[in-house]
Amino acid sequence: MMTNIHTLTRTDDAVIVGGGLAGLFCALKLAPRPVTLISAAPLGEGASSAWAQGGIAAAVAEGDTSEAHAADTVAVGGGIVDEAVALGIAREAAPRIDDLLAYGVPFDRDLEGRLAVGREAAHSARRIVHVRGDGAGAAIIAALSDAVRRTPSIRLIEGFVAEALLTEDGAVTGLQLREAGNFAAQPILLAARTVVLATGGIGHLYAVTTNPCEASGSALAIAARAGAVVADPEFVQFHPTAMMVGRDPAPLATEALRGEGATLINGNGERFMTTLHPLAELAPRDIVARGVFAEIAAGRGAFLDARQALGARFAARFPTVYASCIAAGIDPATQAIPIAPAAHYHMGGIAVDDRGRSSIDGLWAGGEVSSTGAHGANRLASNSLLEAVVYAARIADDIAGRVVPSPARLSDLVTPHSGAPDAAAVTRLRTLMGTHVGVIRDGDGLADAIRSFAALEREATSIAVRNMATTALLVAASAWSRRESRGAHFRSDYSADAPALAQRTMTVLTAAREIADGLTERSTSRTAQPMIA
CATH class of the missing domain: 3.90.700.10 (Succinate dehydrogenase/fumarate reductase flavoprotein, catalytic domain)
Structure with a gap:
């Protein structure tokens, strides 16, 4: 059912931000526990999940195994996949497919009535479950959206974005929301001790992308600004x-x-x-x-x-x-x-454990905004929708077993007013991401991008642009720090992989800002050097 944000008074709900696969599935799995689901776009729109054409990888065919699926995932991931995570996800694939069937997803079947499976790049077997060939994402989102609208325990708020995460003593206390696209509107504070971020990826930070405009990295930015640990941000799949x-x-x-x-x-x-x-x-x-x-x-x-x-x-x-x-x-x-090539999927995101918990108490993350360790440096085709439903179910189980503390007193607005995004600044950011933080990178280009993103983060009058700059800074700074090529991260000045760097990145926003400060000081020092005759 649809709820007007201005009449929302109950504050003991689990609050889920994001109307894509992870958010919808988590809300349904939490029923009949009260849930408030916030979606920036009308339900079923603005989610990368709805545009997914490939399908869901699942070892459901005769002769295929979860172990083989996990092995393929590890082989593609550039040496930094968490093998236990990959195997756990593969083993939970079949029951999650059954869940989706129960919600009405019309997966393709063969003449004998079995799930039809196709093959995609780097899979050793035919294990991709499709809907009408290339319509899996749209069909899944349509079925889950209908199920959400029919579930009385889910309160749906459409047309609002989360622009800041409120915390106190390392724990979530609420969210700052604003009406999507209405930059003159007064922000609204929503008290919440249980928040799930499921807002998708960062593709729209790039000039060429397959992602909807809502995939601009805002939730990653608000979590990072609140102090959350971020994992593997440099790994962007094109x-x-x-x-x-x-x-x-x-x-x-x-x-x-x-x-x-x-x-x-x-x-x-x-x-x-x-x-x-x-x-x-x-x-x-x-x-x-x-x-x-x-x-x-x-x-x-x-x-x-x-x-x-x-x-x-x-x-x-x-x-x-x-x-x-x-x-x-x-x-x-x-x-x-x-x-x-186009920016397509972010392997990095908010670092979460095997239950979807972030480093901030009361904050979970699922889907593309999270980083579980399943994808490593390069995601195996059609593993993203699978990871989304597996972790959405785990998050729901974890929240269901948790006693929610009383809502805390909310602090003041993080940003009372926000101007409309500067179109020129957004275009420049997306261009810099494409040219300097894209398919092929190098140290000088990354340094230029880092300095630009840090300046934009400090100076932007629009919180939407500031959030874009924050996420861009995290990606570029980690790419600059990883002086090797691994998986989707390729540097022309360090074209080989470095065995000593075969580990995941764990970082925070302050570290990215320190890198930017150092590069800015170095650049200023060089330009200030006296000319030698």
């Missing part, structure tokens, strides 16, 4: 096959296309991945993304070619991608699709 058709966000050409035999070619019609990796088009995403990036940088362009693999079957097998192509004037049955 999907290698975003469609370059003049749209922001860029439509996604699902990896499942390559699983069905589509190839990657350059403008000369040549396949280029065959010389870069034994798995060619099905190599890990970071390798494919760099291969695509190199062809574009060399001026040859990059294209996804499904003409032979699918041809006339394209429309029926992948209707979402087909519709995007036709809208852009491309017939993928007879034409290759222009592509480029």
Whole structure:
């Protein structure tokens, strides 16, 4: 049921921020415990989950095992996957699929009625559960949204964003909310001792992304500003096959296309991945993304070619991608699709334990805003939706067994007023992220970005822009500190991996600011040096 924020008086609810897969699933799993679910966009919109085309990885087919699934996850993760976490998630996949079926998700089935499974990059078996080929995310979110609206214990507040997390003595006391898009509105304080952040990733910090505009890293910023430990922020996965058709966000050409035999070619019609990796088009995403990036940088362009693999079957097998192509004037049955790498998924996020608990008492995080250790330096395809439902269920179990303390007295507003975001500042931030903190990075570019983000964080009059700058600073500072290449983090000045650095990053915002201060002082010192005749 929909609740007006101005009439909200009960404060003993668990408060979930985010209307994507993790937030919806957690709210449903908490029923009949009272829950307040806050979504910036109307339910079912503005969530990356709804745009997921691949599906959910789950070892449900005959002959496949959770151990094999976990091994594939570890192999792709660049040497820093938490193996116990990966195995635990893989083992919980089947019961979570059953949950989604019970909520009405119409997963594809074969002629014998069994769940139909497909294969995607770096998986050793066919284990991706789909809905109508490329519609898993939309179908899952639609089914869960309907279930949430039918659940009386869930109070739904749409059209509000969380712009600050309130804490006292290391524990959550509430949230500062503001009406989405209304920057002149007075913020509202909501008392809460139990808060779950499930707001998605950071893709919209980049100029080219497959993520909705709501995925701007705001929840990561508010948690970090409240002192939360952040894990692995430098690891950003770039999907290698975003469609370059003049749209922001860029439509996604699902990896499942390559699983069905589509190839990657350059403008000369040549396949280029065959010389870069034994798995060619099905190599890990970071390798494919760099291969695509190199062809574009060399001026040859990059294209996804499904003409032979699918041809006339394209429309029926992948209707979402087909519709995007036709809208852009491309017939993928007879034409290759222009592509480029795009910011797609953040392996980093708020550091959480195996129950989804952050370092701040009373704060949990689930889905892409969290970092569980499951993905390491490079996420295995279709593991993100699985991780979201597994941890959403764990968070719900953990909260259900917790006695919620009485709400604390709320402090003053963190930021009473907030101007509208400066469009030029946002464009510059997104451009810097793409050029200096993108597919290929180097120390000088990262240092420039860090100085710019630190200055913007200090000077921004809009709290929305300040939150974007905070998250950008965390990503860039950790990328600058990791002087090696590992998984999705590639530095041209440190192109090899360093065995001594085969460990996860654990950091806090003060550490990122100290790096920025040091780089600023160094730059100032250099410019102040007297010229020598």
